[in-house]
Amino acid sequence: MENNTNQSKQFEVAEIELSYKSSVKPSSRAKISSSKDAGALLMQSWDMSKIELVEQFKILFVNRANRVLGIYELSTGGMSATVVDPKLIFVAALKVGASGIILSHNHPSGNLTPSQADISFTKRISEGGKLLEIQLMDHIIVTSESYYSFADEGLL
Template sequence: MESTNEKTLFEVAEIQLSYKSKVKASLRPKITSSRDCESVLRKYWDDDKIEFVEQFKVLLLNRAHKVIGIYEVSTGTTTHTVADPRLIFVAAIKANACAVILSHNHPSGNLTPSQADIDLTKKMKEAGRFLEVQVLDHVIMTSEAYYSFADEGLL
């Protein structure tokens, strides 16, 4: 009969984190305003989807506010998409980002943030404060214009 005090061996995976960019640091765009942010987002937003379905994307920034990556969090329906804070911050932490800029589009063309947009932004800012990843802005995109929470004093 086996003793209950025997040690059971477990196999576990070793986790290694690393980051290697294919873009030279000198070529990364620097974000100094919402206009800079909009320019980068517009370049990487799929024109065939901006008026069709909602998408949520995050710009990941280093300490100098240079873009180290863009993470597409989700693609949803014509009226909403899911922005899971855990997925957003796991991407930021894996990339060793010091700051993030949240963004999503409104296929309707309406730039007014919904109450859900406002609530999510507050929640993300609080989580970022705890994790020491600054949430600099939340930008709503349409095919013709953009809305910046930071510019409007909502951040």
């Protein structure tokens, strides 16, 4: 009898549930039609007491109509970097059913120029998104004064 109990415990697995609940009506969701729209929305979501102190990474998710599904703060790091796991970008995008994503991070230094690491990371995420049919629409670097758009600068 004990053997049966041990065997049944071997096959216990967690139940996985996927859900996305929004309190914003679809008709009330912001629409992104340019980097200016995305930059302004991202700046509204940034904690200005941290923008010049620590690097943070956020993702803006949109549906097929470019309506904003939400903004997710993926990580907060130190003064010069933050760790971003690409898997978590796509886990979140899939969970909300996003058709497009806009990556964003701040440069506490105030320098808007993307680093080589920023550029190569962006290319990797763009390639990963293609497989999942999730378009990387832009990567925006923000500072307390302005923003830099990879899409506007031809880096996407």
